[in-house]
Amino acid sequence: MIKKKKILVIDDSAFMRRVISDIINSDNRLIVVGTAKNGKEGLRKIKELNPDVITTDIEMPTMNGLEMIKILMETTPKPVLVISAFTKEGADTTIKALELGAVDFITKPENIFKINKEETKKQILEKIITASNIRNLPHKNIKNIRKDIKNIEKNTIKKESIKEYGKYLRKIVAIGTSTGGPRALQEVLPYIPKTLPASYVIVQHMPPGFTKSLSERLNSLSDITVKEAKDKDILYPGVAYIAPGDYHILIEKANNSSDYWIRLSSSPPVAGHRPSVNVMFNSLIETNFNDIIGVIMTGMGTDGLEGMKNLKRKKNAFIIAQEEKSCVVYGMPRAVIEAGIADVVVPLHKIAKEIIKVVEVF
Structure with a gap:
């Protein structure tokens, strides 16, 4: 029996949490073990559930995705996939997230109701599977680079x-x-x-x-x-x-x-x-x-x-x-x-x- 990879979904939108979870659970190699509505709750769930991959939005209340990624990479690094908005501001924050240690990103369709399109679902699943097999997470933080x-x-x-x-x-x-x-x-x-x-x-x-x-x-x-x-x-x-x-x-x-x-x-x-x-x-x-x-x-x-x-x-x-x-x-x-x-x-x-x-x- 194949051991399923455990995924945690972090997003402040209940709709997005449900849709992304449904997409992930449709693949028999993956299982959503939990969800969180902001970075602070996400960090707690990561410690509690020990997921193999985390997907996260960036703009969230209480603690945003960038703050969460920074803390995670400094404490218990894990593969993180960013769910990014397709805007200039979204692109800038996505690059910042990759700089902080996220391994890849997925762009939200401009119409979020189209996230269920087969092409988008395929991309999400492929990137999560790739992330779940990553063993060499970025090891050098940006402070040292600067x-x-x-x-x-x-x-x-x-x-x-x-x-x-x-x-x-x-x-x-x-x-x-x-x-x-x-x-x-x-x-x-x-x-x-x-x-x-x-x-x-x-x-x-x-x-x-x-x-x-x-x-x-x-x-x-x-x-x-x-x-x-x-x-x-x-x-x-x-x-x-x-x-x-x-x-x-x-x-x-x-x-x-x-x-x-x-x-x-x-x-x-x-x-x-x-x-x-x-x-x-x-x-x-x-x-x-x-x-x-x-x-x-x-x-x-x-x-x-x-x-x-x-x-x-x-x-x-x-x-x-x-x-x-x-x-x-x-x-x-x-x-x-x-x-x-x-x-x-x-x-x-x-x-x-x-x-x-x-x-x-x-």
């Missing part, structure tokens, strides 16, 4: 004047990640100095509306400029371009120019993903860049494997993979490592150092 960021050696180049340095672009660092990625990127991008002659292109599996908030948050923490990519953005050194949700990102030669730019595509999802890591990696094969560094980080599935194989074979790209113990989900790095194409396998906190080393000597 403290470490202060130790980055700053230089005199201002972010606003980065276009003056376009002629020094020599190398591309392409990063692919998924579940656990928003927090993992905070342990990589803030440690990269903007004087390196490289641009950074990033695919983070995320729905539309959230990558802008993620970019803004990472930009505020980083020495390099981090932005949500726009179509025809010219690639400059010291700038990281994050694929916007629901768009593939490709790197192509700019028209009548020696520059390269970003092209965004709404072509069909590849293996269920848009943006797709494979699409980004494969687009680099058609460029004149010979110094390409590919980085594959925490995430479910195998997106990025095919593209990295092609980059290794056709461009002799240098491949950096995140090691298992520091991954929230070890799917994407595992596929690359087991294929034997990773040049180095390092823990999360050493990826930035490895990027700097390779860019400087590659």
